[in-house]
Amino acid sequence: MSRNITKAITLLLFSLYLLVQTVKAQDGTQSITLANAITAAVNNNRNVQLAKLDESIAASNYKQTEAVYLPQLAFSYTAMSTNNPLNAFGFKLQEKLITQNDFDPSLLNHPPATPDFTTKIELQQPIVNMDLWYQRKAAAAQIDLYKLKTQRTKEYISFEVQKAYGQLELAYDAVRLLDEALKTTQALFTFTKNRYDQGLLQKSDLLNTQVQVTLAENNLSKAKNNIRTASDYLGLLMGQKGGVTYMVEPAETETKDTVAALPAARADFAAMQKAIEATDLAIKSKKMSYLPKLNAFGAYQLNDNHMLGFGANAYLAGIQLSWNIFKGNSTKNAIATQTLERNKLSEQLTQQKEQSQLELDKAQRDLADANEDINRQQQAIAQAQEALTILRNRYQQGLVNTTDVLFANTQLVQQQFALSQARFNAGITKAYIQFLTTTAQ
Numbered sequence: 001m002s003r004n005i006t007k008a009i010t011l012l013l014f015s016l017y018l019l020v021q022t023v024k025a026q027d028g029t030q031s032i033t034l035a036n037a038i039t040a041a042v043n044n045n046r047n048v049q050l051a052k053l054d055e056s057i058a059a060s061n062y063k064q065t066e067a068v069y070l071p072q073l074a075f076s077y078t079a080m081s082t083n084n085p086l087n088a089f090g091f092k093l094q095e096k097l098i099t100q101n102d103f104d105p106s107l108l109n110h111p112p113a114t115p116d117f118t119t120k121i122e123l124q125q126p127i128v129n130m131d132l133w134y135q136r137k138a139a140a141a142q143i144d145l146y147k148l149k150t151q152r153t154k155e156y157i158s159f160e161v162q163k164a165y166g167q168l169e170l171a172y173d174a175v176r177l178l179d180e181a182l183k184t185t186q187a188l189f190t191f192t193k194n195r196y197d198q199g200l201l202q203k204s205d206l207l208n209t210q211v212q213v214t215l216a217e218n219n220l221s222k223a224k225n226n227i228r229t230a231s232d233y234l235g236l237l238m239g240q241k242g243g244v245t246y247m248v249e250p251a252e253t254e255t256k257d258t259v260a261a262l263p264a265a266r267a268d269f270a271a272m273q274k275a276i277e278a279t280d281l282a283i284k285s286k287k288m289s290y291l292p293k294l295n296a297f298g299a300y301q302l303n304d305n306h307m308l309g310f311g312a313n314a315y316l317a318g319i320q321l322s323w324n325i326f327k328g329n330s331t332k333n334a335i336a337t338q339t340l341e342r343n344k345l346s347e348q349l350t351q352q353k354e355q356s357q358l359e360l361d362k363a364q365r366d367l368a369d370a371n372e373d374i375n376r377q378q379q380a381i382a383q384a385q386e387a388l389t390i391l392r393n394r395y396q397q398g399l400v401n402t403t404d405v406l407f408a409n410t411q412l413v414q415q416q417f418a419l420s421q422a423r424f425n426a427g428i429t430k431a432y433i434q435f436l437t438t439t440a441q
Contacts, residue, residue, distance in 0.1 A: 031247045034165050037238060041161045042154050044239025051150040058139070058146045065136035072124040079307065081115045088114035094303040096312040117309060120301040127319075128294040134285035141278035148271035148440060155267060159435040161237050166424050166431075168230040168248050173420040174223040181413040182216040188409070189213050192402060205402040212406050262357050267440040272349040279342040286335045292323035360436045363429055370426035377419035384412040 042048060082088055088111035092098050095116065101107065126132070189209040195201040231246045262269075298317040302310040388408040394400045 028243050029245045029247055033249050037165055038158050038161050040238040041157050045157045048153055051153040055146040055150050058142045062139040062143055065139050068132040068136050074122045076120045078118045081113050083111055083113050085109055085111055091116035095305055115305050117304050117307055118301055123298045125296040127296055130288035130291050131285045134281050134288055138278045138281035141274050145271050145274035148267045152267035155438050159431055162431040163428050164234040164237055166427050168234055170420055170424045171226040171230045177413055177416050178220040178223050182220055184409055185212045185216045208402050263437055263439040265439045270440045276345045283335055283338045286331055289331055292321055294321050363433045367429040370422055370429055373422040377422050380415045384415045388412050
């Protein structure tokens, strides 16, 4: 009997669990932690996917440079017919069908239509092409460049998720505070109405409290809409469909020391340095185009005067040394242009480091201000709470008017929300400092 009761209780609890999950799914709510949100965004965010595609494109471009050392093999089958004296004699010569009668002057000058069917295999083998070797090295540097860009994109998306998560936390804090303020205002309205009904207060006092209730309800409704808006943005960062309201858990605040200087190995700095390196290799490639090139080639062909015939065969093989001595200064001007581009990248890297250092200095000052603001707001909340308690007690004794109590209540809510805002600012500033000082892996 006890076993049956246990099974029934277990089945009931499981059914309740499924019911709760179904209700949550229908309401479009979902609980999420900051760590899970960051993981989802790094894996699914559109910007990260685009960065990975750029990385794959760079890898594909690098594979194309394998032609620097790999052979090229081509096959062709050609059918031709001519009565041109020179070509007709050449066809017969390639087909190894020349006889004594073919040297008859009238036949040489007026040949009939002569067919030729050629089957040909051609091979080209690069040996020494220094310009192409440096192009391959430049393509390899491009792969590293886009890997670093992908990493920096992930770091930026992680920072954006932390900011969006913090905004969602702030929206929930606003709803909580406004809900408490609404309850307080409603209780005050109930007390005021009772006093008004007893003839102890004026109608203006009742109307003031009623207006405050309406304002509190409107503010609470707007705050709930802000939760949905913040949830949609967080879902967008995570690559999820909209319409889901996320229930957040308080994120743990990191307490590690902030860094005073920028790391030289930050991913975007390293990516810019790779771009400079790739440009240097491209310049060397252009300079190497002044040098001669050495390549091997070969061909094997079959000729016949019948289709699908393979009567005569021949081969051709050799090594070619080629040297483009002068190209109308095009190479020289291309080198000059690429050098200017390299210098521009160097200036951009210097400017980027200086700008980032300014942002880091400002972020550290903002963090100090936010921490001081938190301390001041905590003190202000304690004072506002005490003032509201005193005024509420005096109001119940008929010693102060309704406006004083409403003002004190509004002031307390403002200070509480200001504290939440200060904590949000401190958390986001810490995340931004971490974003500015993260080094490349």
